[in-house]
Amino acid sequence: MTSPVLDCTSFHEELRALAAELPKVPRADLHGFLDTAKEVSTRLPGDIAEALDRFNTHGNEDGYLLLRGLPVEPDEQLPGTPTSTPAPTDRELLTMEAMLALAGRRLGLHTGYQELRSGSVYHDVYPSPGAHHLSSETSETLLEFHTEMAYHVLQPNYVMLACSRADHERRAATLVGSVRKALPLLSDRTRAHLFERRMPCCVDVAFRGGVEDPGAIARVKPLYGDGGDPLLGYDRELLAPEEPADKEAVAALSDALDEVTEAVHLVPGDVLIIDNFRTTHARTPFSPRWDGHDRWLHRVYIRTDRFGQLSGGERAGDVIAFSPRR
Template sequence: MTVVDCTGFAGQLTALAARLPDIPRRDLHGFLERAGELAAELPTGLGTLLDEFNASGNRDGFLGLRGLPVDAEDGLPPTPTSTPAPLDRPLLRMEAMLAIVGRRLGLHTGYKELRAGTVFHDVYPSPNAHHLSSETSETLLEFHTEMAYHVLQPNYVLLACSRADHERRAATLVASIRKALPLVSEEYQNRLWDRPLPCRVDVAFRGGVADPGAIAGVKPLYGDVTDPFLGYDRELLAPADPEDVEAVGVLSKALDEVTEPVRLVPGDLLILDNFRTTHARTPFTPRWDGADRWLHRVYIRTPRGGQLPGGERAGDVVTFTPRS
């Protein structure tokens, strides 16, 4: 099952969260080390589910956990309007869930150039946000494999919801290569297989240059030929050869055809397999009233795909090296 009701675990999860340090950012490495210890104590049914997803994934490319402990609306602070979060902000329940669930999967990672190298990100609407930013709201955030252009690309993107948008219109769209690949002919698969295509990078990784061009090389299909990884970004992938353009277009159409929407509500945690999916977000309308949509995001690396060369700790911050 892709979305799992966790309300039956709520009492146990609340008790685990209460054993975490109250101020996570005061000593983040220590906080995540403690989260790793508690992750081993997750209820058996939930822990096994996470272990199985970590080992082999699933056809949809994501796992949703619903009904996790979440702060009551009247106990939440206003939705943030700036980043990063204050160092002294007390732990929120959905951050606790991201910590414990994330540590069951792997190691939380910060990216030096992104959000000042912070590990826990607040995701909220912001006026006049760049169209490639997660802070957009009233335009579609296009399909992208998170940091597909980064040598240390995260294996998982975790999104947890403290507040939904007012109309509950916003949907995270997920498209899985395991579902899309049968829709791509062998000819086009062969064209895209293990072939680095020119790719631009997100604004945070451009080194202050307005547009440095396609400084990375991203392989749309790679890994195990029978169960490939996906590297895809609708805005940034920039093939120049007409045959590459055509092949990427076929892949893009296949991904559209298998897209599944996930609407996050408070208490939801979404785990995206970032090596086998691409994701997007549909538009919504903020009210700028302190109660707009508020998600929390972390990136998790595991040994899969060579993303942990050795000696890492949860909470480490890495620097940008483009794929080539």
């Protein structure tokens, strides 16, 4: 089996040169910045370009691709870990943001979601005191398994996470469970029951329209698409099956995903690309120190023309409104 990890250490010089071609203040004209990134991404080193293209076309059994050893600023040269969002529009480009631009544009279109993080496209992910347990800003509790925005008609094809700073103890792990690995663990009866069956699903806080708990306003299929190689719609916190047989089948799926889960400990210079149509992911707890050097990731969402996520005419950097799956 091919490893999902690509060591990019030997490409530092080439990657830094490509990053230097990008506009220095990306948020001043994000559409223009991402258009430039698209052109520059055609000149990525061959091994990286090939790995991205192959993953984009076929995916893999693990459900993720990890680009490890990318160039990144030494910790002392980075700004302090953010304490608010969104990032200032005049903040200069960080190296890991550049890597997200180049790798992301090789895959598809960076997309912002109107209700999430003020519609920003680049997200700083950092610990925040008192964060909601469903928020990526939580730290000392488990961020439970979820397919990102499985309840959204235009859910992203990929979730990309780039690491500028790891947590101090390097305890935090991103957990990834692949449906391609979990499927053989399910009985034929369970597979058949889950396939193409719409189940009630709640939505994340950002998409509730200011209502504290609007209930299950979406309907999600846990398995769908190609029966032999299905897509996954799973959220341990939000999927809300009502029928006993549905609950039993979802519990079996949950157990299978737990059994095949892989832990990825992100370190500075990592870009993790998660196949959001074939996986569920989570993050283990860690302890912030609130010293300006806490864990700092950068996140972008990528849509492609696969699985109906693009209709034509979209541009990288566009921001779209919420439309729940029915």
